Amino acid sequence: MHAQQFRPHDRFVLWQLYIALAAVFLGVIMGFFQALERMNIDLFKVFGFASYYQGLTLHGVLNVLVFTTAFIGAFLTYVTMRSLGRPMASYRLTALQFVLMMLGVVLAGWKMLDNSSTVLFTFYPPLQAHPLFYVGLVFVVLSSWVTFLNIALTVRAWQRDHPGETVPLQAFLSLVVYLMWFIASLGVASEVLVLLIPWSLGWVERTDPQLARTLFWFTGHAIVYFWLLPAYISWYTMLPKQVGSKLLSDPLTRLVFLMFLLFSVPVGFHHQFVDPGVPVMWKTIHAALTYAVFFPSMITFFSVIASLEMAGRARGGQGLFGWILKLPWNDPSVTAQLLAGIGFMFGGISGLINASYNLNQVVHNTSFVPGHFHLTVGTGVFLSYLGISYWLIPALTGRKLWQPRLGVVSSWLWLIGVSIFSRGQIAGGLEGMPRRTWMAAATYVLDAWRIPNMMTAVGGTLMFLGAMSFFTVLLGTLFLSRERVTVTMPVADIITPPEAASPIFTRQLGLWVAVLVVLIMITYGPYMISYFSNPAFVARGLRVW
Amino acid sequence: MPIERFEKVFIWISLLLLEVFFVAVLVAAFFGGIQLPAPGGLVDPEQLANTPPFDQPGVRQVGDGQYEVVMIAQTWQFIPGEIRVPVGSTVTFRITSRDVLHGFLIPNTNANVMLVPGQVSEVTTRFDKPGEYRIICHEYCGIGHQTMFARIFVEPTASETQARAQEE
């Protein structure tokens, strides 16, 4: 009965998923070109791109603005319906979320492809893109707000029908993710709507680049948790089922997500440690708070490993690590997520360095940073999303996954590739190799960067092959797979139910949001007030590419 | 909330670890002499030619072994593009951008700061080894970004040069 009601929504979910995967397909090709460029192989020219930087703009925007946002919108809409056992509250909103995403991608994509907006995914002014580039990004964000609204309305409708009951876990987590994202996105939304669009249209002549950076990074740190948390939803509530285990604790999972809600936003200045316009005191406060957001990730690490270990031992695994071998490594969805977790662990360690107050001064804006985040978002998040796609695409299309073996291989290729790639980028960064740089044309290359660049190219090629294997499986499933299957969302059984904990962890979301608002006021308020007493609207737009 | 025993232990260890990091940050910030770049003031990027000190970019000695370098970053060069200081100098760079965002990185030192139009960046570093250093722009600043750098020649002092000459 449900399946019937879900179908109209699912159609948009599937199309939005296609947008996400198409975006990352092109994005990954750009990444491959960037990697090869480090060995003086210039495919950008061969394929008619205007420059390395045009490709890099596409790479950043498509991979981390479009792919992530579109995927999360599709995935969590799907999850919310299954978790609550009811269709989304509004069919119109489900349709609107897709239409906005589509429009946004078309506009921003067009303006990147015509080289009028080669400003990279951070679009720092006074580099000035075409107004439609900014409008396109606004549509992408608006689409995510529509998803938020729809999920919130659906949860509320469920609550009305189930007075006094606790909202089911997966829907609750989805709502927390979007709540956090909505609040976090207000920074970049105000940057683009208030500062950049009027300025790019010529209505105001000058803008304030420092203020724009601060607004951007208000969102820019939290956004990585917006990408990560949907993967955590899968690791906590789905992966245990896929490996034959259980989720340890419902309330602890909720608490972890609520901690992310609190701590993801008020730490944005740690991306601005070396900005001239931010007083040292604020940098110190955010630096110290940054460690708070490691805490929920460490609990996650424990909970997920514990649940995996239970599965491995139940399948006859012995010894300290023997259980790992007994996990169902032949399942491409499981393998992708396990390897995502491994990559993410190393990413987390390099992140500690990155975030630490004084070491940041050595690595800021060097290739250390891409080395780090290809492990976190590029592997922890990306491989998890691929892992989810391995069951979600069959679930939505009814087609059996084509060549699952190749799916398993794809994740291994990626992990091996990214290990080499990131090792190279991190080593180069420690030797002062700058990021975002067309290395083949650079006039100051140091000898110490030669081997790091080679590792980047070799690792990047393996990553590319891994990603292409994924897309082969995907296209094979869509066009060659004849067998019909019914796949449903994996939902793990829970050992400790929500009723075991105080309702503060399961219900009183409003209270948590109130605390978050107070935290933001403390960590940003005084700085913002003093900044506005003396802003620097001094920069005209420039097009220098 | 009921929490499994091992998990409880793990949570306490995590908390302890984070506490240690937390304290380390504060110690580094207040006692360790670690200094992140502080705001160096505001400036109108279109008026640099008549705004001291940016009307006269260059190197000035400000004390014994102490130098100040006033620099302008613009697409795609640093002005001045070459600096000479004696070995053992402590150099304070005062830099601003005339146009877009730029970066300022001297590999193998702690000098790493963003250059934002309208803001003056300040960074101080010490050069203990003679040789050629590079200032590299590490923020995307347009199509010529990969060509934007400057050179610092850290010269051996007169007595060192003599000593070396005698060795040879």
Ligand code: HEM
């Ligand atoms: C074949 C796979 C990939 C390769 C070879 C690759 C390669 C690279 C390289 C070499 C850079 C550094 C460019 C520079 O600093 O000049 C880079 C930047 C970046 N990559 Fe990837 N990448 C791949 C996949 C991904 C994926 C899957 C994601 C995220 C989902 C991602 C996100 C990013 C981001 C956000 C940047 C920063 C862009 C910027 O600085 O503006 N990459 N990539």
Ligand SMILES: [Cu+2]
């Ligand atoms: Cu520059």
Ligand SMILES: [Cu+2]
């Ligand atoms: Cu540059």
